[in-house]
Structure formats: structure tokens, C-alpha cells
Amino acid sequence: MKVMTLRSPAGLENLRIEERDDPGAPTPGTIRVALHGSSLNFHDLGVATGKSPSADGRVPLSDGAGVVESVGEGVTEFAPGDHVVSCFFPDWQDGAPTIGDFSRTPGDGIDGFAQSHVVLPATAFTKAPEGYDHVEAATITTAGLTAWRALVVDGKLKAGDTVLLLGTGGVSIWALQIAKAMGATVAITSSSNDKLERAKGLGADFTLNYREEQDWGRKVADWAGGRGVDHVVEVGGPGTLAQSIDAVRVGGHISLIGVLTGRGGEVPTAALMAKQARLQGLIVGSRREQQDFVRALEATGIRPVIDRRFPLDALADAFAYEASGGHFGKIGIEW
Structure with missing residues (x-):
């Protein structure tokens, strides 16, 4: 079968299609899935470019969606023909977090989904949202679930809350859609006025170009009645955290998700303490x-925003497009 691999040294020029043995029939507790879609994440780009080192010959892509072809003995949750989508942490089934690295994340510590078929434990998948195509389904594995956990699971978002989102990438646009569906009021930042207009079309209540307004954290706090926002989905990291602290209300919640501006830096501890x-x-x-x-997606009817779709054999081009920062929402891969 055809498989996309990443050869050493990592780099987009070393992504290549290879032939590998078919994984065969499912064993007890596993399912055989014909894969048809994926989507790109910042983490995937890090693996592909070598910023997150992985093994020679690794199959990339942490998101995968497709159709169950057959099930192994003992599998009752899925049946042939079901549409399924992968889990970012296939060993974390429920409860509190159990892993703090990517050693068991597809496309990083183990092979990912840039291939035609896999045979994996049934517990490494969930059913895809009803009516989603395979690329749409793949967007929930990493970006969608991250936004959901930040706002709903950890943040306890409720109607009437105010939310600040940074940028218009996959996590932030998912968070915008989730927050609006839950009855929240949303502010969003970008360096592109065109992207801010698109965000307004998705329901953003307040938009701000952070290149035109240096003190954007204070501006957002003023917009939120001077008290600050209830939630911040912080995808930037050290370069934006101080502004996010300025924007959040006393006793508010900041979900630290991204490292787009770096992996380390100063934390304004006094400001964070004062904000409690x-x-x-x-x-x-x-x-x-x-x-x-x-279940929430099926109840609300939210559909992901797909900026562009690329065929699997153009994966390097898709990553180059992601690296350019020109996308709004998710970049899809389909085959």
C-alpha cells in the first residue's frame, strides 16, 4: 500500500511516497480502517521540519479519518461501514491527563495517518460526526478537541461569558464557533484585516489587528466592560501571554495551548497574581x-472551516502553505 514517510534529516523535501505491506486483517480488539482524510496542525509541521524530532521513516499526520472495513473479535462499538476519526492520545481514554509528551501520539512517537489503511485498537478511534466528510472529521482530532477542552471541559464556558481568541488558525476558529454556539461573546485578534472580516462573518463580536494596536490586551479588557474577559485561548505563548493577562478579568481563565512565539520566556508573575x-x-x-x-457537534450543527484541501502526494506543498501563515481555519489533506 502507499504510505507517505518522512526520511532523515527531517524537512519538507524528505517527505516521500513509499510502498509498504498491507496491515492485513484485524486482530481481536482492533479495527481495519481505510483512511481518506487528515488535516494539518502546528505540531505536524514541527515534526515535518525537524523542530520536533521523530524517527527516520515516520509516517506523519496526527489526524486521520476514514471508513471501517472490518472489525476484530470482541469489537462491538464499530461495524463495517462506520465513519471514524482518530484520537490524538490513543491510550488516554478518560479521566485526568495521563501523558505529558508525544511518545504515543500518531505522526510523532508512533506512525500517523498519511497512509491508505491501518489496523489499530478500536479504542484509538471514535465515531465521526454525522454528516461530516473525512477531511472535516479529521479536524476534530487535534484542533477541534483542543478548543473544546479549553472552553468547555476546563473553562466551564457558559452563555453570556466573554472569550478572547488569538489569531485565526485551526484552534482559534474552532473556538470561535464553539463559543458562539454556547452563547458567548467573542473577541479575536489577527494581523490581517481580511481575516478579521471573515471572523466577523462567523460571529466574532469584536476584532482587533494586533499589529495596528500594540496594547491590544488592554483594548480587549476595555471592550469587555473594563473588567476583562472570562476566558482566553492563548495559542501564542511567551510573546503574547502578558497581553492575555492584561485582557483577562480578575479570577478569569487562560488556556495555555500554543508556543507559536517560542517555547520559553518570562511569565509576568506579579500581573498574573494580581489578576488571580x-x-x-x-x-x-x-x-x-x-x-x-x-455529540455537541451533532447537536449544534457546527461545521469546521476548511481553508484549502491538498492531495496526499502534495503534502509538502500543504505544509509550505501552513508555514506561510496564509490560511484561515484548517488545511485539509484528502485521498
């Missing part, structure tokens, strides 16, 4: 949380 805000790091979520998210 909860700064919580998170990496995606559990299988149970993904199942809850799927």
Missing part, C-alpha cells in the same frame, strides 16, 4: 472528551 487568574496548560484531550465533542 487560572493559567492552565493543556494538550488536546481524552477519548471520552472527543466523544462528548462529537
